[in-house]
Amino acid sequence: MNFYNVKLVLSVLIIFISIKIDAKRNKNKLPSFLNICQRNDPHLNDCIKKSVENLRPLLRKGIPEFDIPSCEPLHIPEVVIDQGAGPLSIKSSYKDIQVSGPTDFTLKSIRIDLEKNRVRIKLWLPKLEVMCQYELQGKILMMPISGSGESHGNYSNIDVTITMQGQQIKKGDDVYFNIKDFVVDFNIGYAEIKLDNLFNGDKELGEAMNLFLNDNWKQVSSEIKPVLEDTIASIFKKFANKIFHKFPLDVLLPQ
Ligand SMILES: *[C@@H]1O[C@H](CO)[C@@H](O)[C@H](O)[C@H]1NC(C)=O
Secondary structure: OOHHHHHHHHHHHHHHHHHHHHHHOOOOOOOOOOOOOOOOOOOHHHHHHHHHHHHHHHHHHOEHHHOEOOOOOEEEEEEEEEOOOOOEEEEEEEEEEEEEOHHHOEEEEEEEEOOOOEEEEEEEEEEEEEEEEEEEEEEEOOEEEEEEEEEEEEEEEEEEEEEEEEEEEEEOOEEEEEEEEEEEEEEEEEEEEEEOOEHHHOHHHHHHHHHHHHHOHHHHHHHHHHHHHHHHHHHHHHHHHHHHOOOOHHHHOOO
């Protein structure tokens, strides 16, 4: 059995164990903040939209019942990006990332395909403010770049598409929903970034590089976008599964 198989077996086991433990708790007792929709509701998508809207203030505060921490700001411990080839060859790490603004989303659409176990959400974010400690070293369009310190970024007019591909898992008489793939794709309208203490604090070089980065933010952010999308996807996949693993599908989405 190779590493991938071991990982797969382990994660399936963990899902089953957590479902089993949860099933022993009050699996049919729903917290009042979950707005329940009937599966045959002709306006199911609108109903789910309302349910997600209802969760917004809870996402701000955190949902201890679901072990979901506050998402305002959203805290990401660390992201490491090793950009090997191309116009950017940079090794960078970002620690203690605080993202403000993720719960200010506007839901544009939610589409649920129960046959295919697929959910697609489109939302829009007016602004995300990101602060972190960065460390980077490498080359950007042949120019050397290095530095470590505080980084501040403002991103605005962001379109986000989330695609969740799930599966239904039978456990006893109950069927649970489990998200297998959670894919996030975002499109940033505008970005402003500032890296403090570039080139060991050399003011002129640092300012020139910040100017350059901001003039070319589209290229720069497209290089690091996939890693950010994956990181955010794995955080929200965990949150969503915490809800889905706790209650059978028939309780969350009654027939
Ligand atoms: C980001 O926005 C905040 C608040 O509007 C502002 O204080 C800060 O200077 C901005 N940072 C950058 C890098 O534009």
